[in-house]
Amino acid sequence: MEHCEYGECRGWCSVEILVQKYGGSSLATLERVHHVARRVAAAHATGRSVVVVVSARGNATDELIRLADETDPRRPERELDQLMASGECASAALLAIALHRLGVPAVSLAGPQSGVLATGRYGSGVITAVATDRMVRLLDQGNVVVVAGFQGVNSVGDIVTLGRGGSDTTAVAVAAELRAGQCEIYTDVDGIYTADPRVLPGSRRLASVDLAVMAEMAFAGAKVLHPRAVELAAMERLVLHVRGTFAADDGTVISGGGDMKVLETRGVVVAVAHDPDVARVLVHSRGSRKDLASDVLAVFARLTIPVDLVARSGPYEDEFRMGFTVAEHHVPALLPELDRALAALGGSVAVEENVGKLSLVGMGLLNRPEYTARLLAALSAAGIFTSWISTSQLRTSVTVPRHRLLDAVHIAHREFGLDQPGRGADEPSTTYVESENR
Structure with missing residues (x-):
């Protein structure tokens, strides 16, 4: 055992074990499956033991739910979980086959086979433990272990799915139990941005983010990581590394250092998150x-x-x-x-x-009510009505009409200088000055 290179993990960890997670968009086509296989093979070639957690390919889960609804809208929740879990199992098997084609020994495991134990309601299970004996045995034999995410097995032997974002949580839980050096999360977005780059092309990628801040961003609607996965990483002091599946950039390192310098801004506001759901x-x-x-x-x-x-x-x-x-x-x-x-x-x-939630995420927001004032003033100047408001040290959230939510994202991102590299959120923008003088 050696110390993790980031110096932020939970004490002693094994830098010889790497856990990677690939989302559904990363595996949506066979061409992409082969691309991911080449990435995994390259990691395996370095001599490290590699565990890969996968989501269902593309829109496979939505298609399975549609089929279940067409069969019977009142379908038993247990059977729906049995059905939905098959999407991740298919992804795991396909990736293992693609790795074999490259000459890399690989074994795919469904949730019960991988030792992921869960409790709770069907469709929203919670991981209680990961029995890693089989994974460790397969790794010691030189295999890449490909785990079907999003699922575990309960005390009566039934499959229980973990709810939306469950594969993220699976990957973090597996990495924590294996005491891995790091957990890499691969998505179609090459890191954590100051706002959703699919909505706001002018948003900037952050090189590093504090785990507590990332937890608030995820809960507030940032889609890159699931809140439960980030919370678990924070509890286990596990370093996460978010990277793009199809990009060569370094992505974003998420750690629990708690140092303001990891927020990559002189100001308090780090990012704007939005949630239409x-x-x-x-x-x-x-x-x-x-x-x-x-x-x-x-x-x-x-x-x-x-x-x-x-x-x-x-x-x-x-x-x-x-x-x-x-x-x-x-x-x-x-x-x-x-x-x-x-x-x-x-x-x-x-x-x-018909509402959406807009959030400022950062540090020390509760102690600085002027940030909430600036947000409300900027939105009001644009004719966006805000209703419920909540503020904590890490997040300020308001609800707005859903049809104006994306407008609100653009306004808040500009108001707090997040579209300008090196600009701190402590400097008011022209929007705020004008609204004060009205």
């Missing part, structure tokens, strides 16, 4: 003095659905109100459960779905 949920009860907050949040806990931008009032004068944002794709599962929990308590639920 948002719904606002309002809970209202009249005629009962009972505090319903615990009942409401218990539903989220039972469904393992994260909640954001929480606001509440009461109970007073026989009235209780509570509001929060959730991912819109969770609403179909959430709404019946909330209705059921509140029916006996005299409560009602209303959902507004």
